[in-house]
Amino acid sequence: MPSDSQSKIFAQPEGVRRPDRRRVVDSAGVALSVAEWGNEHAPAMLLAHGGFDFAETLNRFAPMLADAGYRVVSWDQRGHGESAWAQLYSWEADIRDAASVLATLPDEPLPFIGHSKGGSMVMHLANVAPHRVSALVNLDGLPSGNNMSDVSELERTRMQRDELDRWLAHRRTLSNKQRRPGTVEELAERRGRMNPRMSTEWLQYLVQVGARHDADGWRWKLDPTMRMGGFGPWRPEWSMLRLPGLGVPMLGVMGLEIETMGWGSRPADVEPYLPPGAQFEGLEGVGHFVHIEQPRLVADLILEFLS
Numbered sequence: 001m002p003s004d005s006q007s008k009i010f011a012q013p014e015g016v017r018r019p020d021r022r023r024v025v026d027s028a029g030v031a032l033s034v035a036e037w038g039n040e041h042a043p044a045m046l047l048a049h050g051g052f053d054f055a056e057t058l059n060r061f062a063p064m065l066a067d068a069g070y071r072v073v074s075w076d077q078r079g080h081g082e083s084a085w086a087q088l089y090s091w092e093a094d095i096r097d098a099a100s101v102l103a104t105l106p107d108e109p110l111p112f113i114g115h116s117k118g119g120s121m122v123m124h125l126a127n128v129a130p131h132r133v134s135a136l137v138n139l140d141g142l143p144s145g146n147n148m149s150d151v152s153e154l155e156r157t158r159m160q161r162d163e164l165d166r167w168l169a170h171r172r173t174l175s176n177k178q179r180r181p182g183t184v185e186e187l188a189e190r191r192g193r194m195n196p197r198m199s200t201e202w203l204q205y206l207v208q209v210g211a212r213h214d215a216d217g218w219r220w221k222l223d224p225t226m227r228m229g230g231f232g233p234w235r236p237e238w239s240m241l242r243l244p245g246l247g248v249p250m251l252g253v254m255g256l257e258i259e260t261m262g263w264g265s266r267p268a269d270v271e272p273y274l275p276p277g278a279q280f281e282g283l284e285g286v287g288h289f290v291h292i293e294q295p296r297l298v299a300d301l302i303l304e305f306l307s
Contacts, residue, residue: 010184010204015295017063018056018209022082025075027100030093033082034075034101038066045111046102046125047074048118050141050261052194052222054081056209061291064299075101079223081210088168089226091124098125102132109134111306115291116141116261120239127242135249137302140288142243142252142273143236144265177224181217184208191220194261197287236263243273250278251305253298255286262288279305 019035026032035055045065049057055074062072076083078097086093098121112133114122119141126133182190188203195203211218243250252274258264267282274280281301283290291298 016059027097031084032075037062037072042071044071044105048114048121050116054210061295085223111135113137115139123242137251139253142270143263144269179219179224240273246275252280254282255290257287259288
């Protein structure tokens with residue numbers, strides 16, 4: 001029997017635009033779904049989404065950058081959205097995937113932009129490929145350095161080994177797991193617990209572009225073996241160690257409203273790590289998803305910074 005969500009017509013939020021193009025990039029055997037907005041001959045910028053998101057969470061924000069004359073290139077990270085699932089997930093694999101997407105773009109420096117986990121990723125990518133980045137924008141992807149472990153490389157290696165052991169144990173318990181199905185409204189309500197400042201209209205729209213409709217209901221297109229609070233053997237706070245050495249102009253944007261999905265950082269936590277000349281903007285009354293909650297404001301900050 002069809003559910004009410006099958007026949008119901010949901011409103012589309014104002015200003016959203018799905019990608020102008022989709023293509024697939026092979027990253028060491030993992031198929032990554034790449035999304036693009038804007039003229040394919042325009043100057044490119046690389047835009048990385050956050051953890052448990054997908055490229056089409058940018059459907060309102062990315063078109064604003066594209067309409068300003070950019071070719072905005074994002075991708076569903078492995079295990080997310082339309083990209084392939086993997087046997088294991090690690091921070092290093094995500095960086096290699098980002099480098100694989102970058103390698104398909106014109107061989108010239110371009111802006112790197114990332115939100116949350118994606119913000120930390122582009123900081124690492126800028127260290128991996130400094131000749132490919134012209135400027136860096138980090139959108140609420142600045143974990144507090146107050147929780148950073150001051151440990152030797154040997155101890156850090158041991159910590160990574162312990163993390164990997166726990167990850168493998170977690171994986172073994174989930175070999176046949178599927179995400180729980182539901183209606184559009186139910187999936188939107190679940191996501192709303194993590195995105196409490198997002199409107200119901202937006203959350204229901206995300207279900208329709210980020211979930212698949214199976215016979216028993218809708219399921220988010222996310223590998224169920226991934227877990228919150230970790231991306232393989234890595235400490236998010238270690239990303240802050242990459243900041244002082246950045247050799248390109250940087251803009252950091254932070255929402256000052258504390259949310260479940262955020263890092264809990266405050267401006268005073270990250271300002272000591274900012275590279276010389278970096279621009280930093282703390283947004284009052286804005287949560288972790290700065291580019292979704294205030295897309296026009298954040299897009300204008302970025303465009304002014306890049307100009």
